[in-house]
Amino acid sequence: MGGDFTFDWQAAIASIPYLLEGIPYTLLISFAGLVFGFLLGIVFGLLSINPVRLLRWPAIAYIEVFRGTPVLVQVLFIFYGLPELLGGPINALTAGIAAIALNSGAYISEIVRGGVQSIDRGQREAGLSLGLSRGQTFRYVIWPQALKRMIPPLGNQAIVSIKDTSLFSVIGVGELVRQGQIYIATTFTALEVYLMVALLYLAITLTLSALLRWAERTGVVGGR
């Protein structure tokens, strides 16, 4: 019990090669999910501030639904529920990517909306007064400034989504947590393995944080 326990470093280290096999899945789901989520976020974020009600309302509905329900429920719905509608199974990896995309897309929509709305009205007026069309004003004046302001919240969302992929162990995607669980099932070294799993997530998210800080500092996005 308690006090007798010693941390088995060897077991922890031995698990690493096995856990590493899960990393490509974690990264793939995160990356693909966030790329699609970003696209969804741009589309629905901009629609959500469109003056045309018929465009705005569906966008707001999408945002509310996917922001207001748990990712776990979303992926279970997609993986177990949708096949009943579609009449064929859905690949677990695809379901995971779709869940991240739809979920992060809802949050990113709000980030996009906030970013665009935060730009001073005078910027738009200056663009229009110079003869730029509304589209050009958005593209050359508003968007680059909004994008720069969106980096910190986008970074947050990316980190949240990466961690959310751990939930997909329940549908059998061989990502980091799933690999850990399988390993523990035969070795009974939960403490060591879950610590390693946690450290591997931390390695991914810290790397991302560093990249984002660099992007913000050097102005590779949206200029100064």
Added chain:
Amino acid sequence: MAEQPIVRMQKVNKYFGRLHVLRDIELDVVPGEVVVIIGASGSGKSTLIRCVNGLEPFQQGAIEVDGHPLKPGDQGSRDLQAIRREVGMVFQQFNLFPHRTVLQNVTLAPMKVRGTDRREAEETARRLLDRVGIGNQAEKYPTQLSGGQQQRVAIARALAMEPRLMLFDEPTSALDPEMIGEVLDVMRELAGEGMTMMIVTHEMGFAREVADRVIYIHEGQIVEEGPPEEVFDRPQSERTQAFLSRVLKH
């Protein structure tokens, strides 16, 4: 005054909700004329010039700018686009693009709207920046400049489109006192070169000096207009007299 007006406002009315901000505005501006609009804050003077390039839609009446008609409610017609290409505007808050260098601020519209190639656009931009005294700051970003310098860049940016008319919306109101002169100098020079200008300002000395015509607006109505000597020295309306005695006292 046989010349065709470049701006023609007829019975223009504008409301913000229930607030009637412009009342039956009748105003013609001929090419080369410098019209200065004065009035208390909230009198509708900024709104008036913002109607000329469609930044504010109006509800009744008609505006024609350089032959292009602007109708009530217009927020994006071809005519409005054409008007905006021909009309430059300078704002109280400068509204420079903070993510672009000074040079890029000036070249954006010529390149994207007129299709001017980069080399030519930059040449023109540098010439204009020299002219407003910012030639050596072209590679800087707007926030690295003083307010007066930023406003001069904004003027150069508008001039880069070779406008036929320039609108100035309180161009010196956001500036520290010691920077007002440098901006007014640039405007004075423009006026001297024959640029058609509509200026909203609180600088009465400047108005008297450069204006061909001064318009006093009160609660959305043109109350008095005429050459500066007449409006400033022999105002006919009591309202104008009261306004001038307030602003000229100090």
